[in-house]
Amino acid sequence: MRAHPIHLLRITGILDGISLIVLLGIAMPLKYMAEIEEAVTIAGSIHGGIFCLYAASILYAAIRVKWNLLWPAAAVIAAFIPFGNFVLDRQLKKAQAKYGVRPINITVLVYSIVFFSFFDLFAQLPVMSTFATSVGASAFIVGFVIGLYSLANTLGNILSGIMTDKIGPFKLLMAGLLLSSGALLLYHFVDQPVLLIIVRIVHGFVAGLIVPAAFTFSANTTVHNEQGKKVAFTGTFVGLAAIIGPAFSGIMASRTSVPFVFTCVAALGLLLSVLSAIFLRKYKISKKEKDDAPAPSAGSLFNAGVIKAYGGAFFLMFSQGVIAYLLPLHVQSLGYDSRLSGTLMSTFGIIAVLLFVLPTNRIFDRVAPSRTMAVGMGLMGASQLLISQSGTTLTLYLVLGLYGVGFALLFPSINTMLIQATPAELRGKAYGYFYAFFSLGVVAGSSVLGWLPFDTIEGFMFTGIILLLFAVVVAFDKQRKQVLSH
Known part of the structure; x- marks a missing residue:
């Protein structure tokens, strides 16, 4: 037994x-x-x-x-x-x-792969700069290797999307999991900046193979009337990775070493590789799932729905990059301990996860994704403006909670919009470009604000205005289409 x-x-x-x-x-x-x-x-x-x-x-x-x-x-x-x-x-x-035992749940396994991919990403955040410094990297190289991962990740996303449509998501998932696990182990051999740069390029590229294939697999095995709810549950695993990843790596690195932390993450990737090889290899989309697949809103990949989803992905992560760059500086300028930045970021993550996992996730199958997208982007823009005017811990927590609500509305909306706007045979490529925009948004959010002559308050206000303008464009476009249809 x-x-x-x-x-x-x-x-x-x-x-x-x-x-x-x-x-x-x-x-x-x-x-x-x-x-x-x-x-x-x-x-x-x-x-x-x-x-x-x-x-x-x-x-x-x-x-x-x-x-x-x-x-x-x-x-x-x-x-x-x-x-x-x-x-x-x-x-x-x-x-x-x-509680009883059930057969392997394919959906939860795919969710777990998504968790691993983002856990890998978020586990790097608290430790990569100090690790780069420990191997002799200059301040410029430290910033360079952090951004280099996202750039390499973008190339991996695009290649994964193209190849997923040609050979199917399973092979890309297996390649991404095995190669990412191997790349994580390479950090044990890093003892100088040049080797770190090489490992970061390899790690970022192979890690980029996972997410487009995983989301394509999930989207192609989801019936039409459950897409929003399922994407919301996927967001739950992304949120958990954002909460657990930094805490795990920060604590473990202080007690052991950074390469050992990455070894633990690699062990999780190898476990998922074994489970995927056993349970996903023979899984095929049923005829009912194929029949329920939505028709695309236009014949080409780059139709209006896809473009709005890409824009939402870019500005979502642009906003995240700004938060990661400016929030610690803003907290420091107010005279608070730097640890407050971490708890504030956890607050928005916790709020988002709660909205993903609670019955509130039903809204994504009952309300048009363009509407929830506009509201979510608007709330995130408003919160950026409010952060610039917040000077107490209470107001900062409230504003970051509002930001979490906006994030929770936006993330499932843009994913659902992408699914509805693309046919199954182009969905891999669509998700490849989609997560390339994610990666580029993070780089743009931190770098653009670094180049512009703004202080922290002006940076938050600039970002807030951009997000609100994009929300207005999405809302106006939806309203215009409703008028034309009548």
Whole structure:
């Protein structure tokens, strides 16, 4: 008889809890009180390895157990709280008898691949600049290698989109997962800036193969009347990656090393590679799913709906780039601790995830995506303007919460709009360009504001005005089409 997935989760959870207590309660006192540096290195490495197994058990349980996403989320949170795993184990013991096991859920597996891709991205944010400095990179090279990843990622996105339409999304998913896992391990060999530049190019390019193929696979296996809701659930996994990734890498890097953090991420990628090879290889789109696939709004790839989706993707990530660049500077100028920037970014992520996973996600199948897109972009633009005028922690949290609402409305809308505007045979290419615009938006958001002679307040106001203008264009275009149809 096979072990219940929750039983495996409980075993790895207890081991993870014990290793965390050993690290915090024994190894760290030995380091700081007895000056035994090796204690933290050894205990941290063991804890990191166990955490990888624990993360894999969480993923496996999420795929196999008939429960909601709150259980996996609680399991992740418990890993960062001393004795948290032991408290959770009591609840898991009861849940083991309550929840049954289901066959592998293809949808959740694809969601998990999306999570891995964005987890890989967000895990780099807190540690890459310090890692680049540690191998002798100058300030210019530090900024260069961070942006270089996104540029290489753009090329990978485009190639993935083109090849997905030719050979199917499965082969691109497998190539992306295996090559990305291998690229993450290359950081162990980086000891000078030139090698770091080479690894960043390789890593960014192969990582770019995953997302267009994953979203194409998801879109091609979704019936028409559930597209918005399904995309919202995909956004949940992106949001969780944005919340968990920076926290995980920041904590683990301080206890072990940056290459070890990337090794843990690589282990997750390899696990997903194995699961994909077993369960996605033979999966084919059913006749019903093909019949339910929506007809494109125009014959070519670059029709009005696709162009609006691309514009939404670019300005969404342009806004994210501005937030990442200016928010820490704004917080610092107000005299607050730099840690406030991280909690503010987590706030917008948490709000977005809640709107994705709660029944509010039904709005995306009941309201035209162009409407929710205009509202979402408008809220994000308004929040950029309000950030420039916010001087207290309370107002900053409220404004970033508003930004999270806008993000939650915009992300599913542009994905749904893209699906509805493209036929299945062009969807890979469409998603390839779509996520290329995502990558370019991040680079443009931080670099354009760096080039322009703006201070932080002027930068936020400039971005807010651009987003509001784009929201007006989308809303006006929708209104114009309604008038013409009558």
